[in-house]
Amino acid sequence: MFDYFYKRPYQLYSLILAFFIIGIAALVLLPKNLFPDANRPQVVVITQVPGATAEVAANTVSKPIEEEIARIAMVRDVSSVNVANFSIVKAEFEYKKGLEAAAVDVANALSIAKGRLPRNVTPAVYTAGDFTLPVDVITLTPAKDANISVADIRKIADSFIKPYLLGNPAIGNVEVFGGYQSAINIEVDPFKAKKYGVDFDKLAKAIFSIDKDTPVGFTKGKDSFYTITYYGERDQIERLKQLPILPNLRLGDIATISWSYQKRTSGYIGNGKEGIALSIQRAPGGSVLAVSKAARAEMKKLAKLYPNIDFSISDTQRDLIETANTNMLEALRDAIIYTLLVIMIFLGNFRAIIAAGLSIPMVFFATMAIIWLTGGELNIVIYTAIILALGMLTDDAVVVLENIERHLNEEHEELQTAIKKGTKEVISPVFAGTLATIAVLFPLMFVGDFPQHIFRPLIETLIIALLVSYFLSITFIPKLSAWLYKNGTGKTRIEQWFEKLYENTIGRLVTPYIGILKFSNGRWWALRRMFLTALVVLTLILSLKNVMPLIGKDVMPPMDTGIIKAQIAFSANENV
Structure with missing residues (x-):
């Protein structure tokens, strides 16, 4: 690979430029969500049972439906909530089932249960998951001095506005609520x-x-x-x-x-006014930001069509996701700065900083391009994977660059010879290191259940970034070295100052490290190495024993979203 691209520099530059451009487009066009969709397939059956108490709804509707759904293959849990006039049955399936297959099987089960249900009820089947959370909630209220009631708005929302919004292909679903059906x-x-x-x-x-x-x-x-x-x-x-x-x-x-x-069992107050709410939902795998942009564009058109109705956003996921994406990009920027600073402190080499400074954005945009081309999305997990990969990305480039410089300084070779020999010497070790890292991470993609659906996009992104980093380190960095070392390997005063700073501080740890290496290679070296290994393992066990109870364990880390939600429960028989 090195020889092929080293002899064809323009093909290499064209390939890098293509991925760079695609990566920029991907950063703009990729679906953006907070987290990957990781919930198990869920199907909800909602049945309206007019005049029925919660107990009647449970015995005559929920029970027969639950019994039929429980017979479906790969069903994980079946539960129901029963209130006056309504039966709500929720079925959760294993990941292997798939959302569409689960919905079809539930519909078939309902056709079997139909004969055991009251004759005037018609169950409705809905799929549920992360995608059913409202992207935007649009509140519809009477405009100032408008001769229109909330009940009239509900009729308009059901008959005209909802079908109009569903005509937009970017919007997955629209639910109307707030009473006055x-x-x-x-x-x-x-x-x-x-x-x-x-x-x-x-x-x-x-x-x-x-x-x-x-x-x-x-x-x-x-x-x-x-x-x-x-x-x-x-x-x-x-x-x-x-x-x-x-x-x-x-x-x-x-x-x-x-x-x-009909008798009101629900109501909605948005932005301090009673109104009718439209819950805008995305399709499975859809982008929150794309759906929000589409819904708000349609909202402006609807406001012109219905001047007697005020349209306003009363709740949204968009602000939180935009903030999270902005914060992660800022964290990525800071990580790049600190990575380059660490390289400068440890190596005192501006050439290494230039190499890392160029390779990091190249790896980032190439990774974005591959994610986009393979149908992925952007979320906190993906950004986290890229940030985690930064340290490993610079290793490959710096190793190649430092070995080329060693050939120039110690072997006193001509520049092109030093580049070729220096790169070829480390191709195998760099590839082995990349492969070893991938081998450690790869099993996490198959841990199963919920963790697998969270870890898989993270590990996939890390593997993509590592492979792209390896490719650039043995193709682009050698070509870059020809420019970096065209005037020799001399260092500036600033580089020399950082070199002395390292030698007088962190560099002092090299002596004890060399001592440990000598100890592990002395007489009875096998026992000595076993002793050192046992010492490290014991230290880790003791640290885990003391640290783990303090930090606790949870599926996902807590997040301060700045949102306060209060839930007040009333009797199911109360009117709004």
Whole structure:
């Protein structure tokens, strides 16, 4: 590889430039999230059970659904939450199952369980994971002096705004919440019903004759009027009015039928105002920042289409992710500066700083390019891997450069000869070191379960960076050396000062180190080395025993996001 690219410098420069340009594009275009999607496949089944208590919902809906889902292969956990009028069943699967396969199997299980469910309920299947967290929450409130209610906004949001947003390919899903769900309210006059001998069994049979799958709820008001909530469409009002209950008796004769909203079990206040909320979600593997940009661009268009509605952002992941990405780039910048400073202190060599200063950004952008070309994303884990790799990246370049300089100073060879011999001498050791590091890291990609999905992108990025670093150290650094040493190997006064500083401080540790090496190679060297190894292992064990209880253990480190969340639980039977 060295000979091939050393004889073809323009091919080498073209390759480096191509990866550099692709890397810059990748830094801008790569999907940016906080962490990689690492949750197991989750499927949620939500069933509306009008008029049912939590206990009824659990026994008649959740239990049959749970029993069927529990039979699915690779299901890990099945649980349910039951409140008045709703059953929510959550199923978690093993990673091998896959999200799409899990959703299909749950849908098939529901078709089997359908016969055991009440006739007027229709379960809805949703996939869940990191991607279901709201990217942005957009609050819709009546504009100042606008003649529009929150209930009207809900109808507009469900019928027009949500489909409009879903038409954008960048947006994965949109959920509307805040109450005021549209429904047909049938207010039955109890006196008229009694006069004609109509009981609620007859009413229910008549209404179900329209569509037995449409949910129906019953509530009783303070004035003894019964309200039947029919979760149908607005165009069914006239049909309901003409619905025959008895011969010569229509539903409209004993009830007032209107297009209104169902009993409120939820509400939303955003930016201090009651309104309707739109939860903007990304697709699995999508970018939070890309989805947020798309949603906000559409929000500006919607604000012009609906001047009576105020659109505002009340919650977002975007600020946190932008801050995290900015902080990691700043940490990367600081790491580069400190790495170059350490090289200067230890080596006192401006040439090594130039070599490292050029190789680090090249490795960074080449790594970005490869991540982009292989369909990856940017997140804190990826940035962390690149920062961790910085120290190892400079090793390869400095080793090659220092060996070339040794050939020039000690062997007194001509420049081109020194470059060729000096590089070829260290190709095998540098490759062995790179391979050894990869061999240590590689098993972490297969530890299984949640840690594997967190460690894999980190290890993959480290391996890419190490291989790119090795390639540059044996191709680009030798060509760079021809320019760095064209005027000889002499050092400036600043370099000499740093060299003396090192010799008078950290360099003093070289003598005891040499003493340890002599001790380990003396008589009975095998026992001596075993003794030194046991001493190091004992020190590590003692340090772990004392340090581990202090630092604690957790899956992920705590993070101060500057966000405060409070949860207040009310009775499931309370109205909003």
